[in-house]
Amino acid sequence: MLKVESLVAGYGNIKVLHQISIEVGKGELVAVLGANGAGKTTLLKTISGLIKASAGTVRFDNADITRYPAEKIVGAGISHVPEGRNVFARSTVLVNLEMGAFLRQDKAGVKNDIEKYLAMFPILGERHAQLAGTLSGGEQQMLAIARGLMSRPKLLLLDEPSMGLAPFLVNEIMKIIKELHREGISILLIEQNVHKALKVTQRAYVMELGQIRRHGKSMELLESDVIQKSYLGEKQNPKRRA
Amino acid sequence: MPEGTVHEAEVHAVLSARSKPRSNGTIKKKVVGLSAALVIALVLPQVVTNTYWLGLLNFLIIYSILCLSLNLILGFTGLLSLGHAAFYGIGAYTTAILMTRYHVGFLPAMLASAMLALVFSLFLGIPASKVRGDYFTLLTIAFGEIFRLIAQAWIGFTGGAMGIVGIPIPKVFGMPIRTETQFYYLGLILLAITFVCLTIIVQSRIGRALIAIREDELAAKSMGINTPWYIIMAFTIGSFFAAVAGSFLAVYQTTVTPSNFRLEESCLMIIMVIVGGMGNLWAPLAGVLIMTLATEMFRSLAEYRMLIIGGIMMLVLLFRPQGIFGSSAFKD
Ligand SMILES: Nc1ncnc2c1ncn2[C@@H]1O[C@H](COP(=O)(O)OP(=O)(O)OP(=O)(O)O)[C@@H](O)[C@H]1O
Numbered sequence: 303m304l305k306v307e308s309l310v311a312g313y314g315n316i317k318v319l320h321q322i323s324i325e326v327g328k329g330e331l332v333a334v335l336g337a338n339g340a341g342k343t344t345l346l347k348t349i350s351g352l353i354k355a356s357a358g359t360v361r362f363d364n365a366d367i368t369r370y371p372a373e374k375i376v377g378a379g380i381s382h383v384p385e386g387r388n389v390f391a392r393s394t395v396l397v398n399l400e401m402g403a404f405l406r407q408d409k410a411g412v413k414n415d416i417e418k419y420l421a422m423f424p425i426l427g428e429r430h431a432q433l434a435g436t437l438s439g440g441e442q443q444m445l446a447i448a449r450g451l452m453s454r455p456k457l458l459l460l461d462e463p464s465m466g467l468a469p470f471l472v473n474e475i476m477k478i479i480k481e482l483h484r485e486g487i488s489i490l491l492i493e494q495n496v497h498k499a500l501k502v503t504q505r506a507y508v509m510e511l512g513q514i515r516r517h518g519k520s521m522e523l524l525e526s527d528v529i530q531k532s533y534l535g536e537k538q539n540p541k542r543r544a
Numbered sequence: 545m546p547e548g549t550v551h552e553a554e555v556h557a558v559l560s561a562r563s564k565p566r567s568n569g570t571i572k573k574k575v576v577g578l579s580a581a582l583v584i585a586l587v588l589p590q591v592v593t594n595t596y597w598l599g600l601l602n603f604l605i606i607y608s609i610l611c612l613s614l615n616l617i618l619g620f621t622g623l624l625s626l627g628h629a630a631f632y633g634i635g636a637y638t639t640a641i642l643m644t645r646y647h648v649g650f651l652p653a654m655l656a657s658a659m660l661a662l663v664f665s666l667f668l669g670i671p672a673s674k675v676r677g678d679y680f681t682l683l684t685i686a687f688g689e690i691f692r693l694i695a696q697a698w699i700g701f702t703g704g705a706m707g708i709v710g711i712p713i714p715k716v717f718g719m720p721i722r723t724e725t726q727f728y729y730l731g732l733i734l735l736a737i738t739f740v741c742l743t744i745i746v747q748s749r750i751g752r753a754l755i756a757i758r759e760d761e762l763a764a765k766s767m768g769i770n771t772p773w774y775i776i777m778a779f780t781i782g783s784f785f786a787a788v789a790g791s792f793l794a795v796y797q798t799t800v801t802p803s804n805f806r807l808e809e810s811c812l813m814i815i816m817v818i819v820g821g822m823g824n825l826w827a828p829l830a831g832v833l834i835m836t837l838a839t840e841m842f843r844s845l846a847e848y849r850m851l852i853i854g855g856i857m858m859l860v861l862l863f864r865p866q867g868i869f870g871s872s873a874f875k876d
């Protein structure tokens with residue numbers, strides 16, 4: 303479904319991504335892990351057309367979308383939920399959701415989807431008339447995800463949806479991600495919370511300094527020594543927890 | 545999920561209420577408000593017959609057109625443009641030159657003026673859509689100053705500091721416009737057209753896109769909004785109507801000089817929009833009214849005028865950061 307090959311991108315003269323290749327199959331839930339500054343956000347931005355690639359290709363459903371402008375990529379079925387809860391602060395929850403469907407023409411379908419996601423995220427249902435900027439951090443994150451879903455994506459790009467959230471809310475978000483996956487949406491998830499990410503995803507890539515260092519089945523990575531040492535530390539050691 | 549069903553019903557009710565354009569009550573209120581404003585505007589020259597006050601009303605109209613159009617750029621899209629006076633000036637000079645030198649009629653001259661401003665704003669808007677914040681503002685300042693310098697220095701074409709004088713009496717569909725009252729009604733029609741056009745734009749998906757860009761440009765992009773396109777559109781439409789105001793100024797004053805279009809004019813327009821309130825389409829009109837009256841009242845205190853204008857703005861910002869009728873600033 304998504305096939306990124308030897309992607310090179312960055313900001314101005316600074317190269318951040320060096321020959322990145324990743325793949326997300328239809329209906330797959332895949333994680334990209336990595337330390338701060340590894341280039342995870344840059345990778346998502348390049349896939350969704352917010353940054354132009356300087357080399358390499360991004361293919362989606364067999365079309366070469368590398369040079370597509372961002373709005374055409376949304377139209378093609380990729381939705382990017384950016385890092386850091388970029389909700390439209392001075393608009394209501396409902397208007398935020400409607401904005402997510404900006405490119406859609408089917409009014410009835412949009413209405414149905416709003417109802418669907420307000421039911422899926424009950425907290426948003428209760429607060430549908432509230433200004434998005436006055437929601438709590440967790441609620442804003444839910445809204446950002448729901449809004450991203452409003453374009454009816456085939457592939458959802460999630461950039462650290464659990465950032466800065468309390469453990470309870472992190473679990474809540476992970477549950478939602480699993481639920482979306484069950485509905486058949488392909489998801490590329492970026493997470494700092496390595497342990498949780500490896501638990502929900504099927505496969506994962508580990509990024510370091512703009513390159514893919516490792517990839518494999520999430521369960522296997524979870525067991526692997528390198529990951530244990532460099533990312534999970536002692537506190538989050540799954541064996542100790544279990 | 546039992547709670548889920550309660551929710552769905554509630555949400556459904558909200559959504560179906562929203563899917564009608566607006567509830568009857570608000571529509572009625574709007575219609576009543578608008579008709580009242582229209583009636584007052586129409587009978588005003590019958591009550592106010594003093595030429596001084598009529599003249600003031602005509603300047604109110606000019607600034608209203610300017611601030612409505614600036615609000616599209618500043619209030620809705622969030623772009624701080626200090627070049628609005630330049631587009632106002634392009635409109636005024638184009639009309640002045642076409643009418644005095646080439647004997648073009650007023651309406652075609654006005655249309656040509658607005659189109660020319662649109663072309664110039666495209667030239668400025670395309671690079672401006674790539675830079676944001678301070679750089680955008682600097683770019684618009686530079687543009688405004690270049691315009692003013694050309695107007696001042698290209699004596700053969702623009703008349704230099706003396707400007708262009710003796711702009712002929714405009715004829716609208718054969719009817720000459722001479723008196724203050726006639727200018728008032730012509731201005732009112734132009735203001736109404738501006739208001740209707742901008743209302744339609746703001747309530748369409750274009751308005752939605754502009755607000756989204758103002759709120760969060762990155763998120764707007766990831767919703768599939770072609771942000772440069774909408775930024776350029778807001779900028780060019782705003783400049784188009786600024787030129788309409790300029791065109792009206794030219795025939796009303798019968799002269800145009802570079803001093804009509806200084807940076808201070810752009811600043812004054814911004815102050816008017818901020819005082820009236822951004823985001824809300826008609827709110828800047830309150831700012832126009834207050835600031836015009838204030839500048840007039842203190843005309844004799846020429847040196848202190850700007851001080852008073854600044855004072856009013858600071859008071860408003862302190863006590864109502866969103867402007868008198870605005871809705872775009874955060875209330876916390
Ligand atoms: N707009 C920008 N201009 C220049 N350099 C940037 C820009 N944004 C990011 N970078 C640089 O690119 C590198 C990768 O940043 P990126 O945001 O992709 O990292 P990340 O893996 O998402 O990190 P985090 O986990 O902290 O979000 C960093 O070194 C960063 O400084």
Ligand SMILES: [Mg+2]
Pocket residue numbers: 342343344385461462
């Ligand atoms: Mg990041």
